[in-house]
Amino acid sequence: MSAQQDALERQSQLSFWTLIERLGRPVTNTFAYTWQVWLMIYLSFRAAFYDQAQGLRTVFGVVSAQIYFTGWQAMPLITVLALATGGIIILQSSLQLSLIGGASMIGNLLIVVVVREVGPLITALIVIARSGTAVASEIGNMRVNREIEALETMGINPLSYIVFPRILGGVISVLCLAFYFNVIALTGGFMVARFIKEIPFSFYMDSLAQAIAIEDVGLFFLKNGFSGFIIFVVACYQGLLVKQSPHEVPQVTTKAVVNSIIYVTTFNLAVTTLWYLNQLMRLGLVQ
Amino acid sequence: MSGVLFDGFKRLRFENACFAYEAGSQPIFDDLTCDLPLGKNIFVAGQSGSGQSTFLKLLAVLVQPQSGHYYINDLDTTEMSFEEFLPIRLKIGYSFDFGGLIANRTLQENLILPLLYHKICAEEEAIERARKLAEHFSFVRQEHKRPAMVSGGLRKLICVLRAFILNPEMVVLDDPFTGVGADISRKIVRMIQERREAGDLKHVFLVSREETWVRELNCETLLISRNAVRYQEERAAS
Numbered sequence: 001m002s003a004q005q006d007a008l009e010r011q012s013q014l015s016f017w018t019l020i021e022r023l024g025r026p027v028t029n030t031f032a033y034t035w036q037v038w039l040m041i042y043l044s045f046r047a048a049f050y051d052q053a054q055g056l057r058t059v060f061g062v063v064s065a066q067i068y069f070t071g072w073q074a075m076p077l078i079t080v081l082a083l084a085t086g087g088i089i090i091l092q093s094s095l096q097l098s099l100i101g102g103a104s105m106i107g108n109l110l111i112v113v114v115v116r117e118v119g120p121l122i123t124a125l126i127v128i129a130r131s132g133t134a135v136a137s138e139i140g141n142m143r144v145n146r147e148i149e150a151l152e153t154m155g156i157n158p159l160s161y162i163v164f165p166r167i168l169g170g171v172i173s174v175l176c177l178a179f180y181f182n183v184i185a186l187t188g189g190f191m192v193a194r195f196i197k198e199i200p201f202s203f204y205m206d207s208l209a210q211a212i213a214i215e216d217v218g219l220f221f222l223k224n225g226f227s228g229f230i231i232f233v234v235a236c237y238q239g240l241l242v243k244q245s246p247h248e249v250p251q252v253t254t255k256a257v258v259n260s261i262i263y264v265t266t267f268n269l270a271v272t273t274l275w276y277l278n279q280l281m282r283l284g285l286v287q
Numbered sequence: 288m289s290g291v292l293f294d295g296f297k298r299l300r301f302e303n304a305c306f307a308y309e310a311g312s313q314p315i316f317d318d319l320t321c322d323l324p325l326g327k328n329i330f331v332a333g334q335s336g337s338g339q340s341t342f343l344k345l346l347a348v349l350v351q352p353q354s355g356h357y358y359i360n361d362l363d364t365t366e367m368s369f370e371e372f373l374p375i376r377l378k379i380g381y382s383f384d385f386g387g388l389i390a391n392r393t394l395q396e397n398l399i400l401p402l403l404y405h406k407i408c409a410e411e412e413a414i415e416r417a418r419k420l421a422e423h424f425s426f427v428r429q430e431h432k433r434p435a436m437v438s439g440g441l442r443k444l445i446c447v448l449r450a451f452i453l454n455p456e457m458v459v460l461d462d463p464f465t466g467v468g469a470d471i472s473r474k475i476v477r478m479i480q481e482r483r484e485a486g487d488l489k490h491v492f493l494v495s496r497e498e499t500w501v502r503e504l505n506c507e508t509l510l511i512s513r514n515a516v517r518y519q520e521e522r523a524a525s
Contacts, residue, residue, distance in 0.1 A: 047369065047370075050370050051370070058404065141390070142390070144386075145386040145387070145388075145390060146383050146385075146386035146387045147386070147387070147388070147389050147390060149349055149383070149387065150383065150386075150387040150388065150389065150446075151389075152349060152369075152376075153347065153349065153376075153379070153380075153381040153387075153450075154400060154401040154404065154449070154453075155373050155376045155377050155401065155404070155405060156400075156401070156404055157369050157370075243308075
């Protein structure tokens with residue numbers, strides 16, 4: 001009887017520690033992942049700074065290629081999505097707008113929804129789908145083909161030659177794409193507003209000008225800049241995780257996409273939450 | 288952050304070096320302590336799977352021992368950053384047993400990349416050097432093609448030639464003759480001998496399955512195992 005009780009007690013203790021371990025492992029894994037990613041960022045920026053041989057021309061070559069693939073080639077897709085987004089928002093809100101203040105609210109609505117929220121998120125998702133996957137699989141394949149090691153044998157630091165320019169080019173591309181998305185979405189919004197409500201261009205522009213604030217510029221750079229940073233850092237890191245085998249490449253690419261989406265959306269949510277808390281505090285609604 | 292002052296290889300020494308590719312897996316080298324012979328053509332031999340390629344990578348500091356040390360002269364390479372090690376790195380030429388070419392560059396661009404990156408010479412001169420190699424090794428028609436568009440043998444050759452492009456003092460060649468053909472292998476051997484005679488090249492370490500060319504190079508044998516290295520001064524495979 002007592003042996004049975006001992007066994008039960010041991011089992012319950014065991015399951016308690018197993019539970020703690022199961023809960024703790026994802027936490028420690030996340031910390032380890034974050035630490036390694038920051039280490040890669042530090043080393044790549046440090047390498048780019050200290051690299052005596054790597055001239056601006058080399059960096060510029062890789063950065064411009066990255067901007068071409070990530071920014072320029074994504075523009076047709078961004079155009080379609082931005083036009084549709086702006087148009088849909090105006091279409092869906094036209095009835096509600098007439099209830100809360102009519103067409104004069106159109107600028108506020110577009111700035112809040114497009115510039116602050118949807119623009120950064122859709123741009124980031126497109127860049128993740130197009131370029132995050134491309135960068136992760138490209139670097140993964142470079143690892144498999146021993147190109148990374150080959151660069152080292154030639155005295156070229158892979159972190160300054162591969163990682164740093166991709167992050168820099170990626171951030172610039174995302175900022176440009178987000179700006180382009182906003183312009184096209186606002187144009188799409190105007191086209192639909194003009195069509196269904198016959199709003200004149202000057203009225204539309206006045207409405208936008210009154211709605212936009214200087215903080216929106218900061219928010220634009222914060223959200224889009226960091227989203228680009230997160231996407232390309234995660235893609236580069238996942239690509240470099242490939243050890244030897246080609247079968248690892250699709251695995252790290254999928255991981256890069258999943259992690260980027262999680263981090264980018266979480267970051268956007270956090271910034272938006274802090275932004276609106278700050279606004280509420282300024283209005284005196286929250287102490 | 289500048290590199291160390293380096294005036295040639297005077298001593299290569301492993302001290303209690305342990306290496307495994309995966310943490311917790313069977314180590315390839317365990318507590319390896321040895322001095323390596325310099326100034327010779329060394330054929331690194333061992334049983335299949337005994338880690339000859341890994342040994343070459345350790346030698347060229349492409350991988351680091353997880354514990355222990357690898358000294359070049361009196362410098363502990365395990366303690367050095369990439370930038371500090373760079374002057375030594377540029378004195379080591381390394382060629383892979385497969386892969387190792389930059390996929391989005393042509394064969395010529397692969398050859399001249401280190402010359403241009405380290406600003407060793409002007410672009411025209413680098414291209415001229417690559418053109419001479421292409422003529423000598425008969426790949427002029429393919430020099431503007433990317434690695435995926437040429438044969439495996441030619442890829443291997445370019446990788447070997449790139450190891451020599453910076454006039455290194457030491458070359459580490461992983462199976463350089465397999466798949467390149469007898470004529471090209473003969474030319475590679477001749478190139479090694481000429482560079483030795485010219486005094487540029489002083490130390491050669493190679494792994495090869497082609498005994499003919501190992502004999503041709505008058506290699507001496509370094510027999511490696513998990514925790515020991517045995518140097519045989521008699522000529523390899525003779």
